[in-house]
Amino acid sequence: MFDKAKRVFETPTRYQNFIAGQFVDATGGNVISRESPAHGQLVSHYPASTRADAEAAIAAARESFETGQWTFSYGGDRARVLRTVAGLIRQNAEELALIETLETSKPLDAAHGEVMFSAELWDYAAGAARILAGDSHNTLGEGMLGLVLREPIGVVGIITPWNFPLLILSERLPFALAAGCSVVVKPSEFTSGTALMLGRYLKQAGLPDGVCNIIAGTGDPVGQAILESDDVDMVAFTGSTRVGRAAIAASAGNIKKLSLELGGKSPSVVFADCDLDAAVDGVIKAGTINMGECCIAGSRLLVDARIADAFQVRIAERLQSLRMGDPLDPSSRIGAIINQAQFDRISTLVRDGVRDGARIVCGGDPDNHSGLYYPPTVLADVKPGMAVAREEIFGPVVSVMQFETLDEAINLANDTEYGLAAYVWTNDLSIALSCSRRIRAGRVWVNSALAGFPEMPLGGFKQSGNGRETGRYGVEEYTELKSVHLQVGLQSERWVEGA
Ligand code: NAD
Numbered sequence: 001m002f003d004k005a006k007r008v009f010e011t012p013t014r015y016q017n018f019i020a021g022q023f024v025d026a027t028g029g030n031v032i033s034r035e036s037p038a039h040g041q042l043v044s045h046y047p048a049s050t051r052a053d054a055e056a057a058i059a060a061a062r063e064s065f066e067t068g069q070w071t072f073s074y075g076g077d078r079a080r081v082l083r084t085v086a087g088l089i090r091q092n093a094e095e096l097a098l099i100e101t102l103e104t105s106k107p108l109d110a111a112h113g114e115v116m117f118s119a120e121l122w123d124y125a126a127g128a129a130r131i132l133a134g135d136s137h138n139t140l141g142e143g144m145l146g147l148v149l150r151e152p153i154g155v156v157g158i159i160t161p162w163n164f165p166l167l168i169l170s171e172r173l174p175f176a177l178a179a180g181c182s183v184v185v186k187p188s189e190f191t192s193g194t195a196l197m198l199g200r201y202l203k204q205a206g207l208p209d210g211v212c213n214i215i216a217g218t219g220d221p222v223g224q225a226i227l228e229s230d231d232v233d234m235v236a237f238t239g240s241t242r243v244g245r246a247a248i249a250a251s252a253g254n255i256k257k258l259s260l261e262l263g264g265k266s267p268s269v270v271f272a273d274c275d276l277d278a279a280v281d282g283v284i285k286a287g288t289i290n291m292g293e294c295c296i297a298g299s300r301l302l303v304d305a306r307i308a309d310a311f312q313v314r315i316a317e318r319l320q321s322l323r324m325g326d327p328l329d330p331s332s333r334i335g336a337i338i339n340q341a342q343f344d345r346i347s348t349l350v351r352d353g354v355r356d357g358a359r360i361v362c363g364g365d366p367d368n369h370s371g372l373y374y375p376p377t378v379l380a381d382v383k384p385g386m387a388v389a390r391e392e393i394f395g396p397v398v399s400v401m402q403f404e405t406l407d408e409a410i411n412l413a414n415d416t417e418y419g420l421a422a423y424v425w426t427n428d429l430s431i432a433l434s435c436s437r438r439i440r441a442g443r444v445w446v447n448s449a450l451a452g453f454p455e456m457p458l459g460g461f462k463q464s465g466n467g468r469e470t471g472r473y474g475v476e477e478y479t480e481l482k483s484v485h486l487q488v489g490l491q492s493e494r495w496v497e498g499a
Contacts (some may be wrong), residue, residue: 009041013161018199020060021209037105038336046192047219054225057213061155061182062231064210071180081125084205086122097194105335116171124454125174133256147484152180154233157226162188163293171465179478185214192216230254259467263392264420267413268298270425279425282449292396296421305402319376336372346395353388368464419461
């Protein structure tokens with residue numbers, strides 16, 4: 001893989017937008033250049049699309065939707081296209097994983113796993129295209145039959161972040177296509193490569209021109225144009241709560257539907273009776289996966305006071321053995337942080353945490369490492385009011401707090417404006433069920449961390465967003481319901497007498 005990466009360093013990949021079935025540069029020909037965060041080498045050039053490019057992509061999507069070619073197509077035909085894309089993703093998994101690793105700096109193994117899981121999502125959505133159905137009501141009286149139709153919502157904008165580029169897009173795009181929508185995709189300006197590659201697979205799979213348009217560019221103007229457009233019926237936005245809040249305002253013009261998947265501050269809740277070895281491993285996985293640049297990162301460790309000291313020492317010991325280094329090296333588990341701004345934000349939050357009274361159990365010393373590598377860090381003695389306990393850090397940093405009772409654990413878990421995920425470690429069924437029911441989060445894992453299945457819906461409570469992706473609900477998200485009232489036989493009653 002080092003050889004293939006070297007070839008990319010020598011000749012960075014030049015990508016094009018995919019609009020109305022054509023591969024095109026941005027109007028004016030400007031590009032966004034991306035360096036690999038781990039290697040400091042140029043790896044990609046994406047089109048720096050303009051508002052005019054966004055409008056062209058939206059117009060193509062609108063036109064394709066109005067023709068009904070995809071919207072009214074047989075579900076089996078849609079399924080074939082989606083399944084073919086799944087196959088192409090698998091066929092090109094090595095190349096896609098390399099792009100992800102070079103653009104994000106995530107370990108290559110992890111990137112490969114995400115690519116393969118993305119293919120699963122396309123396969124699942126292919127099945128969903130065939131079983132999507134509405135309801136019928138045969139109980140409305142002799143003269144009336146009720147049909148509830150599920151129709152595609154229309155033109156959907158999909159705006160995605162940089163942390164899991166292909167995976168997050170695959171949790172949304174095939175589901176919108178399965179529902180019969182036309183789509184405009186805008187990936188993050190830091191990691192657009194794999195999204196732009198998808199255009200080629202969609203074309204090869206026979207998707208009609210204009211049904212899916214993929215354009216690279218910055219949030220403003222491209223994302224903003226999608227949010228503001230009256231020709232877009234829905235936007236699925238995944239990103240920070242800050243931009244999500246702005247998206248609500250920007251989308252108000254035509255009252256478009258917004259599905260928002262935003263930030264998180266998820267707890268790992270560890271009870272004294274748990275399987276400690278499994279919990280240590282799971283807490284580390286939830287806290288450091290993708291360098292902690294993960295919306296569902298277990299960035300708060302809530303641990304029973306009786307085992308807290310011993311537990312955090314064990315976590316620190318195990319973290320020492322997590323190899324941090326070149327993400328192309330198969331032995332690396334922690335790559336570099338996405339960019340300097342994110343690196344500085346992590347450093348500042350940790351420094352401020354220590355100033356406010358937190359104690360570093362391990363890590364916290366980025367100056368001892370070169371480049372954008374931030375070492376896995378555990379902060380003890382954290383109090384619920386501190387920024388490290390409340391703000392999304394998006395780095396490999398776990399803030400530890402202690403509890404003494406079940407109620408205290410649940411209150412601490414819920415003491416956040418976010419609600420994406422929670423990890424519960426206990427062998428007591430009653431504690432597991434209480435936590436699963438009372439913690440306000442879109443996903444709860446009990447004695448496991450981050451296991452994912454296309455069947456299971458994902459999304460957030462509170463300021464982590466609304467709407468659900470994947471699973472049956474993930475397809476339904478991209479539909480509108482229409483009630484059709486069918487008179488059976490002749491209508492004998494008259495509203496106007498004598499008519
Ligand atoms: P971000 O909010 O900065 O950007 C996300 C996307 O929005 C990018 O494509 C960006 O170009 C675009 N954007 C920026 N400004 C815009 C504007 N004014 N109008 C329209 N689009 C605009 O987020 P990020 O830094 O790329 O990603 C990190 C954030 O994403 C974290 O907060 C993380 O929690 C969140 N996230 C959430 C989930 C989830 O499923 N809940 C998944 C992954 C990441």
